[in-house]
Amino acid sequence: MRGPAKCLCLVVLITLLGGCTKKVSEENAKKVQPGMTLSEVEAILGSGRKDGADQYEWTTEKGKLRIGFSNNKVTRIEHQGAPRVLTEEEQAAEKARTDAKWAEQKKDADRVMQDRDRINALSNVYSLLFAAVGTGDRLPANEAAAAASPLANVNKGMDAIRSGRVVVRWGAAITDDVWAYEKDAPTKGGYAVGEKYNPPEKLTAEQLRPFAGR
Numbered sequence: 001m002r003g004p005a006k007c008l009c010l011v012v013l014i015t016l017l018g019g020c021t022k023k024v025s026e027e028n029a030k031k032v033q034p035g036m037t038l039s040e041v042e043a044i045l046g047s048g049r050k051d052g053a054d055q056y057e058w059t060t061e062k063g064k065l066r067i068g069f070s071n072n073k074v075t076r077i078e079h080q081g082a083p084r085v086l087t088e089e090e091q092a093a094e095k096a097r098t099d100a101k102w103a104e105q106k107k108d109a110d111r112v113m114q115d116r117d118r119i120n121a122l123s124n125v126y127s128l129l130f131a132a133v134g135t136g137d138r139l140p141a142n143e144a145a146a147a148a149s150p151l152a153n154v155n156k157g158m159d160a161i162r163s164g165r166v167v168v169r170w171g172a173a174i175t176d177d178v179w180a181y182e183k184d185a186p187t188k189g190g191y192a193v194g195e196k197y198n199p200p201e202k203l204t205a206e207q208l209r210p211f212a213g214r
Helices: 003-019 038-045 088-133 143-147 157-162 205-211
Strands: 055-059 064-070 073-079 166-168 180-182 190-193 201-203
Touching (some): 038 055, 038 064, 088 143, 088 166, 088 190, 190 205
Antiparallel strands (some): 064 073, 180 190, 190 201
């Protein structure tokens, strides 16, 4: 066979051989995991085309599957048309980031709950003191006078005062900005309540210091 006929046969043969290239199924592509050896990968996917010093390539139903090796172990999987499979190191790093994110979110949620409890305590104290003042112009003179408030047995304001969580400025004018504050607020900052701060607001230690002990 010579001339054009021979060339035509070669073209047909090449086309047929190319068309027989078997595509890797997506199911098998997903079976490849970091740490596998080249032999283990080829047992699943068949022989791949070498694409660089430590990389092989396969054709999948969705595109190309490129797998990188180091010391004959899979270290990188790039699957065109599908999410890339993370290496063991990347999986560990991603898990650490996720765990840290959830831990921070839990801390934020706990902080919100703690702040809510603190605000509620001061709000109850404010209501208690307001009821005790009546038509007067000053806060109750002492804890015993506050206990006579109509709300003493209704809300938890007295509990916050008796436990020491909240400090009341006994006998202060009701026009004062601050009526009561958290016990550590004058040194560390914290919530306070009063004529100006109702509902309770978080103030700095510097803002609260002028009202402490008065």
